[in-house]
Amino acid sequence: MSPREVFALRDHLGTALTERTISDPRHAVSLSDVSRGCCLGGRGDELNGRSVLIATSGQLLAGLALIAIDGIAGRMLLCPPDLKAEHLASIMSDAEIDAVVTDQPARFSGCVDALIIPLELPRPAAKSAQTVRATEWLMLTSGTSGVPKIVGHTLEGLCGAIIGDRPVPGEAIPVWATFYDIRRYGGLQIFLRAIVGGGSMVLSDPGEALADHIARLNARGVTHISGTPSHWRKLLMSGSAEQFAPRYVRLSGEIADQAVLDGLKQAFPQASIGHAYASTEAGVGFAVNDGLEGFPATLLGEGRGAVDMKVVDGSLRIRSRRAAHAYVGPDAAALTDADGYVDTGDMVELRGDRYYFVGRRNGIINVGGLKVHPEEIEAVINGHPEVRMSRAKSRRSPITGGIVVAEVVLTADNDPARADTVRHEILAECRARLALHKVPAMIRFVPALDVTPAGKLARTDA
Amino acid sequence: MSVRLRIIAAIKQIAEEQKVKLPPLTDDLTLHETGFDSLAFAILVARLEDDLGVDPFTLSAEVTFPNTIGDFIRAYENVPA
Structure with a gap:
């Protein structure tokens, strides 16, 4: 443990480590192997204080790298799966990357200035890594045009919405899954809920057919699952939903309209179904669990909880400890206005006592x-x-x-x-x-x- | 169906959708007198592009938007195949 009480992801693994796993279609790694092993070939110490890029071919290694590096590196930038090659150099430069952790070392053979550390599934380690600092978590925005922006978070902010989620002793371990990639904000939220909240995590895989994915979610006993409305519509359309019975179904990342909420209620009558508002910049804003689209106007206002919200010129503004703290880079724009609000660019409309999302300002x-x-x-x-x-x-x-x-x-x-x-x-x-x-x-x-x-x-x- | 008949049919269909009461469609009726607004014309041109495979108003910079129904129909009839 560090001098000041700093906790990293490895310090939040919790209990029942042998029973809990992180899995993808090919591998299942138990958290006890994660806790006792090393996925960096024993070279984790070399990353002390460095700015580390995590660039992996799949999600499993990315998740393992996060646990291995948090609390050691100065900052770590999680590379999303669809990052365009032409953006990589400028992003590495803006984030002042001086080390790369990857299972694709050939991709970085030209990076002579950076330390390249190969990433692998954990192997038993002589000594376990120690948290020495609060690492800055960097993520990229998922905008469809232009160079993605680098957004700076802390583990504390990222976990801000994960409260009281630890399973009750004696109850079954929650098994989380998401259609998202965990290298994106929406997916990372679920990964952190699984790890910090005492559960297991079942990762998605882009090469897997939907029916095979659902069969795997069933085989792993998934209880909690999230995705975008588009993900859920695809599932409802596929007919595969019939074999699946999660307890907890969440939508985020796009507007959840009444049709998709009703469709899910019909497909999963026993499940708790809700939609959440979150963005890479603003963090987790709020959850809506009454089965209706939009959100109650009473959620707006200041000083009523972790998140302050207001609507200015039709767009939702959020001030929150779960929000990112800054855009990162020498020419980065300000993330918030003078009062600390993030302009989400999501346009809302008040009808009666509810706000409804109407779309993106730039769409x-x-x-x-x-x-x-x-x-x-x-x-x-x-x-x-x-x-x-x-x-x-x-x-x-x-x-x-x-x-x-x-x-x-x-x-x-x-x-x-x-x-x-x-x-x-x-x-x-x-x-x-x-x-x-x-x-x-x-x-x-x-x-x-x-x-x-x-x-x-x-x-x-x- | 001839180009002329297809255009007339499309105009009538859009008038119904947009709740526009059309006067009798004669060649010398000005487009303004049809009661169509720019949205209705935009829809008409887009549908005709799908139906006839051509949009004479973006095809060439020299084409000016017609004044009358007759001019409008001729713009489609005169497009080189």
Whole structure:
């Protein structure tokens, strides 16, 4: 233990280490092996105070590296799976990376200035690593365009929303899973809940078919699982949900509309189903567990808990100890305003006593000068019982600059002969509930919609 | 169906959707007199692009937006195949 009481992830592993595992499709590593072993070939001490990049081919090694390095390195930057090669050099430079922990050393053979330490599954170690400092946790934002921003967190902030989650003695160990990648904020939250909260963790794998993934979640006895609404819609569409019965189902990362919440309630009648608001920058904002889309307006305000929230110019602003403390880099912008609020860029609208998310500020479609959020249109379309998911987008127009068009995925059991009827019903509902310029000019039925590696509906043109 | 008939059908369909009461569609009716706003025309041009495979108004910088229904239809009829 360090002079001041500093706790690292390794100090939070808790009990029942032999029974608890971190697993992927190929390996299951027990926490006792993690605690007694070393995945850095005994070279962990060399990382003391360094700025370490964690770049792994899969999630399991990334998770093991986090436990091994937290409390030793000065900072560690968790490399997401879809980081573009052309962004790597500038990110390493901005984060002042001087060491790389990786199972892909060839990828970094050009980095002559950095210490490269190979990463492997844990092997028994002569001595266990000791926490000597509070390591800064760096993550990358998942923006679809431009160089990702580097966001600085602390373990304390990241775990701020994980309270009282330790299992009651005698109760079964919670087994956590997420459709997210744990190298992203949403996935990391679940990994930390599993590790700090006394559970096991079942990791996802991009190469695995959904039915195989669900079979593995069942085999491992998963009780708690999270994903984006897009992840959940895919599962509901696949028919694989029938064999799966988690106790705790969470949605985050995108707008959870009433249709997907109701779909999950129907698929998992015994489960607690809720949606949470979190972002890489603002941290975990709040959870909504009443089964309804949006959130109660009473959550807004200051001084009522860990998180202060307000709405300015239509966007949600969050001030919180769970928020990141800064963007990192020599030219980094300020993360918060003068009062310490993060502008989330997520636009909300007050209807009655609830706020509803309407979309991202930078995803707005411009129809002849009128602003349209694709998400508000999708929420109406997704309300049709025969629709599983949809994407509204802009189509270039010589007259108005853009018009709204929509692509729609129908439910698996939909009768193709009903397509025209469904189209008319969707349009009628859109006309009843949306301003005319928001009604899609065209609806195209498609077999599937792309989801990004971060689990969000791909919006290339937004 | 000829290009002309397809255009007329598309105009009528959009008028119904947008709740626009159309006057009789004659060639010398100005587009302004149809009661269509720019959104309705934008939808019309997009649908015709899908139906006829051409958008004469972005095809060439020289094309000016037509004044009358007759001009509008000719813009589509005169596009080189």
